[in-house]
Amino acid sequence: METNVSAIAHTDTLLDVKNLYVDYHAASGMVHAVTDVSFTLRRGEILGLAGESGSGKSTLAYTITCLLRPPAMISGGEIVYYPRPSQDGKDTSHVAMTRLSKDAKDGNVHSIEETPSINLLQLSPAQLRDLRWDDLAIVFQSAMNALNPVMTVGAQIMDVLRTHRPHMGSDSRKQRAIELFQLVGISPDRLRSYPHELSGGMRQRAIIAIALALSPEILIMDEPTTALDVVVQREILTEIMRLREKLGFSVIFITHDLSLLLEMADHVAIMYAGRIVEKASRQDLYLHPRHPYSYGLLNSFPSLHGPRRKMAGIPGSPPDLRAVPPGCAFHARCPLAIDVCREVLPTLQSMRGEDSGQLVACHLYDPRFNAGPPSTADLASKYQALAGESSA
Amino acid sequence: MNNLAVGLNEASADHDQGPILEAVHLRKLFPLSSLNLSGTKRAVHAVEDTSLALYPGRATALVGESGSGKSTVACMLAGLYSPTSGTIRFRGEPAKLTDKSYLRTYRRHVQLVLQDPFSSLNPVHDVRYHLARPLRIFSHAQSRNQETEQILSLLNRVNLSPAEQFIQKFPHQLSGGQRQRVAIARALAVQPVVLLADEPVSMLDVSIRLDILNLLLRLKDEERLALLFITHDIASARYFAEDTLVMYAGQMVEGGPSDEVIQRPMHPYTQLLISAAPNPDLLSPESDKGVTDLTARGEIPSLIHPPSGCRFHPRCPHALPVCSQRFPARTELGGSRWTNCFLFGDGETSSQAETMHPAAPVPGSFSD
Numbered sequence: 166m167e168t169n170v171s172a173i174a175h176t177d178t179l180l181d182v183k184n185l186y187v188d189y190h191a192a193s194g195m196v197h198a199v200t201d202v203s204f205t206l207r208r209g210e211i212l213g214l215a216g217e218s219g220s221g222k223s224t225l226a227y228t229i230t231c232l233l234r235p236p237a238m239i240s241g242g243e244i245v246y247y248p249r250p251s252q253d254g255k256d257t258s259h260v261a262m263t264r265l266s267k268d269a270k271d272g273n274v275h276s277i278e279e280t281p282s283i284n285l286l287q288l289s290p291a292q293l294r295d296l297r298w299d300d301l302a303i304v305f306q307s308a309m310n311a312l313n314p315v316m317t318v319g320a321q322i323m324d325v326l327r328t329h330r331p332h333m334g335s336d337s338r339k340q341r342a343i344e345l346f347q348l349v350g351i352s353p354d355r356l357r358s359y360p361h362e363l364s365g366g367m368r369q370r371a372i373i374a375i376a377l378a379l380s381p382e383i384l385i386m387d388e389p390t391t392a393l394d395v396v397v398q399r400e401i402l403t404e405i406m407r408l409r410e411k412l413g414f415s416v417i418f419i420t421h422d423l424s425l426l427l428e429m430a431d432h433v434a435i436m437y438a439g440r441i442v443e444k445a446s447r448q449d450l451y452l453h454p455r456h457p458y459s460y461g462l463l464n465s466f467p468s469l470h471g472p473r474r475k476m477a478g479i480p481g482s483p484p485d486l487r488a489v490p491p492g493c494a495f496h497a498r499c500p501l502a503i504d505v506c507r508e509v510l511p512t513l514q515s516m517r518g519e520d521s522g523q524l525v526a527c528h529l530y531d532p533r534f535n536a537g538p539p540s541t542a543d544l545a546s547k548y549q550a551l552a553g554e555s556s557a
Numbered sequence: 558m559n560n561l562a563v564g565l566n567e568a569s570a571d572h573d574q575g576p577i578l579e580a581v582h583l584r585k586l587f588p589l590s591s592l593n594l595s596g597t598k599r600a601v602h603a604v605e606d607t608s609l610a611l612y613p614g615r616a617t618a619l620v621g622e623s624g625s626g627k628s629t630v631a632c633m634l635a636g637l638y639s640p641t642s643g644t645i646r647f648r649g650e651p652a653k654l655t656d657k658s659y660l661r662t663y664r665r666h667v668q669l670v671l672q673d674p675f676s677s678l679n680p681v682h683d684v685r686y687h688l689a690r691p692l693r694i695f696s697h698a699q700s701r702n703q704e705t706e707q708i709l710s711l712l713n714r715v716n717l718s719p720a721e722q723f724i725q726k727f728p729h730q731l732s733g734g735q736r737q738r739v740a741i742a743r744a745l746a747v748q749p750v751v752l753l754a755d756e757p758v759s760m761l762d763v764s765i766r767l768d769i770l771n772l773l774l775r776l777k778d779e780e781r782l783a784l785l786f787i788t789h790d791i792a793s794a795r796y797f798a799e800d801t802l803v804m805y806a807g808q809m810v811e812g813g814p815s816d817e818v819i820q821r822p823m824h825p826y827t828q829l830l831i832s833a834a835p836n837p838d839l840l841s842p843e844s845d846k847g848v849t850d851l852t853a854r855g856e857i858p859s860l861i862h863p864p865s866g867c868r869f870h871p872r873c874p875h876a877l878p879v880c881s882q883r884f885p886a887r888t889e890l891g892g893s894r895w896t897n898c899f900l901f902g903d904g905e906t907s908s909q910a911e912t913m914h915p916a917a918p919v920p921g922s923f924s925d
Contacts, residue, residue, distance in 0.1 A: 217762045394622040394789060399833035421763050427837035451837055465763045467796030469819060469831065470838055476796070478767030482732050552771075 178247055179382060179415050180206040180229070185242035187224050187233065194487040198224040198237070200439040203513075206383065208249075211409065211416040213430030213447070215423045215462065219483050221439040222419045223306075226387045229417070230303045231285055231293050244285040248300060249382060298329055302376035304369075306388040311372055312360040318371045319356030322346075325378045345374040350404060366397035370404070377408065385417045390425070402429060424466050427451050435459045438484050438494035441513060445523035453541045455516070455525040457499045460544040477552035493528065500547040505534045575649065576610035577783045578634065578667060578751045583607045583643035585629050589861065601860045603629045605807045605884075607643075611751055611783040616774070618786045618794035618815065620830070621804035624857045627787045628672075630804075631755045634785065635669040636660050665695050668744035672756040674736035678728040684712070684739055685724045691746040711742040715772060734765035741772065751783045752776075759789070770797050791834055795819045800893075803827045806857050806868040808884065813894035823896045826869045867898070875900055 187199035199221045206212050214222045227233045229244055288296065305311040313321055322342040326333055333341075343353040349370040360368055369389060376384055386405075390398040406429060409416060418430055426433050427447050435443040435456065443456040454460045461479035481498040484490055490497060496506040511526040516538065528534040584607070586600040604626040611617055621627045632638045634645060636654045645652040647666070653659045671677040678687060688708045689698075698704035705724075712720035715738040728736055737757060744752060754773065758766040770793065777784050786798050794801050795815045802812040803824065811824040822828045858864050864871050870880035877899050887895050888902040 217764055395791075395835075396622060396829060396833045422835060423763075424835040424837045428835055461764065463837075465767050466835075466837075467767075467792045468838060469792050469795065469834060469836055473796065473816065475771075476767055477771070479764040480768075482734065482765070 177207050178205050179208045179210075181245040181247070182206075182229070183243050183245065185225070185228060185244065186240040187221070187228050188238050188240050190236040190238060191487070196486045197439055197489060198486060199228065200489075202242075202436075202439075202441055204434055204441065204444065206415050206417060208382075209409070209413050209415055210432065211418055211430045213426030213433040214417065214419045214436060215421060215426055215433060216436035217421060217462075217483055219438075219486065220436040221486075222436050223387055225436075226303065226385050226417065226419055229285070229383075230297065230301060230385060231288070232303070239286060242286075246283045246285055246296075246300070246383075248281060248283065298325055298376075298381065299379045300381055301383045301385070302379075302381040303385040303387065304372050304376050304389045306391055312368060314360050317357050317359055318363065318368075319358075321371075322356070322375050322378055325375055329379055341378070345378055346371075348377065348408065349374045350400075364397075365393055366401065369393060369397075369401055373401070373404070373408075377412070377414075380412060380414070382414055383417065384414050385419070387419045388421070389418075391420065391422070398425075405429075422466075423462050435462065438489055439486060440494065440526065442495065442527070443523075443525045444513065445525075446521070449521055449523045453523075454544070455523065455530060456495075456527050457501050457529075457544055457547075458495050459525075460541070461498075461548060464545075464548055475549075475552045477548050480551060493526070500551055501529060501539060501544070503528065503535060509534075574612070576612050576646075577648060578611040579646040579649075580607060580609050580630065580634060581644045581646060583630065583633055583640045583645070585626075585633060585638060586641045599861055602863050603807055603860060604633070604640075607804070607807075607809050609785075609802055609809075609812075611785055613750065613783050614777060614781040615800070616777055616784040616786055616798040617800045617802065618788060618798035619802050619804060620788055620791050620794050622789060622830075622857055624806070624860065625804040626807040626860075627804050628755050629807075631669060631753045631785065631787055634751075635667060635753055636663055637669075665747050666749050667751040667753065668747060668749040669753045669755065670737075670740055670744050670757050673760050674733060674740050675728075675760070677740050678736055680728050683725050683727050684708075684731075687739060687743050688712075688746050691743060695747045697746070697748065707746070711746055714745065714776070715739075715742045716768075717742070732765075733761050734769060737761060737769055738772070741769075741776075745776070745780075749782070751785070753785045753787075755787045756789070757786070758793070766793070773797070791819060791830055803830065806863060807860060808868055809897065810867075810869065811894075811896040811898075813890070813892065817892065817894055823890065823894070823901060824869075824898045825873045825875050825900070829872075 182205070183203050185199055185202045186197070189196040189198055202221075202225060204212070214225065216222050224233070224237070227237075228239060233239065283296075285296070312318065316324070319342050322345060323338045326338045326341060342356055346353045346356060351367055351370050351374070355363065355367065363371065373389075390401050393401065402425070405416065418426065420426060423433075427450065430447055433445060433447055433450050434441045435458065437458050443450070443454070443459045445455075450459065451463070454463050458479070464476060465478050467476060479498055480500075484494050484497070490507075492505070492507045492509055493499070493502075493511050496502040499506065505528050509528065511528050511531070513524045513526045514531075515522070515524050516530050517532060530538045583604055585604040587603055589599045589601065607626070607630055609617065609619070609630070619627045619630060629638065633640050639654060645654065647663060652663055654663065685708060688711055689704050692698040692704055692707055698707050708724055709720040712718070712723050717723045717735060717738050723735075728739075731739065741757070752773075757773065758769050761769060773784065773786075774797065776782055784798075786794065788794050798815050800812065801815040801818045803810050803818065803826065805826045811818060811822070811827045818827065819831060822831050858868060858871065864881065866879070866881045866883050867873070867885060870876040873880065879899055885897050885899045885903050887897050889895050890901065
């Protein structure tokens with residue numbers, strides 16, 4: 166079933182998320198946190214995921230790392246991971262793969278011309294343990310809570326190495342820990358510090374060092390800089406960009422701060438109410454956001470330059486995910502909504518006659534429903550009208 | 558002065574009229590009570606020599622990183638902390654904030670909105686209770702009917718409609734933005750003349766932030782409130798406030814009209830702060846700059862043993878020998894701009910902004 170897909174994709178694609186659905190079972194009803202989400206992550210790419218709180222971006226991060234626990238349930242879809250072929254000389258995924266290919270007979274692992282593909286959602290806990298940290302690492306939002314307060318940060322790095330590299334001697338473990346601290350820009354004598362002795366920025370660097378300990382292919386960063394000050398945030402981001410250049414991993418960067426993503430991500434996906442509503446390269450998104458929600462989100466950040474003008478946020482608040490309204494979930498807040506938005510669910514597609522890779526789930530760009538797609542200026546004037554209204 | 562004329566005048570006229578609330582050389586030390594064998598008293602030097610003035614109908618932004626002392630300044634102005642030294646002047650008179658009955662009248666005029674609406678509202682009481690208390694304490698409402706009427710009008714003023722429904726809701730039934738609106742309504746209930754807003758939007762979702770900022774701006778214009786807006790986001794300071802003050806490690810380093818300060822930052826720390834802010838405008842076709850790289854790395858120093866002189870000197874790429882010896886006096890740069898930096902002088906008023914020290918950094922040199 167996957168033969169064709171993986172044969173085509175093996176050069177470039179690292180992670181392929183297909184039609185993913187995640188629900189939370191709550192007493193008051195089913196919360197549809199992630200609905201029909203598909204995207205691909207290429208090797209070396211930084212993919213940004215942006216959206217308001219409750220848009221499902223963190224749930225998506227936890228799903229990819231298989232960290233979800235009940236009451237969360239994955240109700241559909243698959244996450245296919247294409248490890249780097251072993252002849253690349255990369256030891257780590259090779260170790261994981263030999264173990265995994267033993268299970269090839271139960272149809273989970275497909276080996277096609279040295280490009281095996283693994284559906285992460287079907288792995289056993291032991292297989293996941295091999296894969297995590299080796300291939301897939303995550304950096305959480307709150308560095309204080311992610312570190313163990315009663316262990317030194319050095320011990321926490323070496324703990325990862327001891328678990329995943331049992332044959333490594335204690336000297337080489339220590340050596341590696343020193344290397345990693347130098348890599349992320351902390352002086353190695355801090356290895357003996359406890360988390361409370363480090364500042365917020367240093368803790369976040371330590372977390373990044375742990376995440377990079379085994380040179381993973383994919384680094385998932387869930388709001389890694391939200392709790393930090395702007396100057397420290399800038400340092401961490403510069404560090405991530407430098408390390409990616411050097412080590413060549415891919416990043417899924419989750420944040421609500423779209424202006425950050427526009428600076429660093431290669432591609433950006435905008436999520437709203439559990440769905441991806443727009444996917445584009447950062448230039449396209451910055452120069453001509455298509456979805457009214459993307460425009461609203463972009464327009465929520467006052468600018469440092471240019472004329473000072475009255476701005477309007479997005480009116481209303483996000484829908485209750487237990488009962489997402491029919492049609493486009495954004496229609497109630499959309500200043501450009503047309504009748505069909507209330508009834509028909511828009512799908513992610515490119516604009517007709519265009520091949521830029523900018524995909525948008527909005528009826529305004531569908532010639533069947535709207536003859537003249539709105540320009541960015543149209544979006545701007547509608548939002549500007551809102552700003553005038555709210556000030557009146 | 559003719560009262561009618563005051564009402565009709567523009568904000569600039571208020572500026573001439575004099576500040577309503579003024580902080581003069583405020584200083585705050587928090588003593589540490591830890592066991593210390595050497596006998597010397599240690600303290601956190603949270604705020605050093607801070608002066609600011611708030612005018613009716615005008616917003617002033619106080620910008621800085623966490624630990625820069627900006628919230629301590631707000632708490633001193635609100636009468637929650639008493640300053641170690643320095644005075645607070647309210648309507649030109651020194652405020653006697655240690656006097657309990659004075660403090661009560663003072664709070665009738667000066668109100669504080671806190672950062673986190675999730676913890677600043679009492680979870681076991683409904684919205685009515687939160688808004689009724691200030692009305693009752695400051696006897697704005699004489700009867701239950703009057704109280705309800707005023708609560709409804711407060712809720713309408715902060716755009717919580719239908720107000721009849723919101724009045725009986727509990728904090729957990731409200732979203733973050735709605736809670737912050739209730740917190741603002743509570744501050745407005747006493748009919749204050751000064752509103753101190755300590756990071757009022759940083760806990761809120763991005764799409765709601767502008768709504769709250771626009772609400773505060775509208776109230777500022779309609780009720781001629783003097784606003785102090787504390788933030789770490791320099792872009793929203795530019796959007797929101799007429800004047801911007803920049804603080805670093807408890808010291809004020811620069812101030813002036815927001816647009817001036819942000820477009821042409823003078824103090825090296827302000828330049829660092831602005832170059833660090835996310836700036837998607839770098840993507841626009843007319844800009845060919847890539848991602849900015851910072852030259853002044855490091856973090857805010859320990860305030861228990863702060864660096865001598867200008868506290869920014871260990872990180873400052875333009876530091877002079879004198880910077881570590883003493884803190885520079887305020888240098889007026891013209892156009893109500895000022896900075897505390899030896900690169901621009903040491904307290905003497907330069908007649909033009911152009912007469913700079915030869916070593917003065919070119920504005921924006923950090924982002925190159």
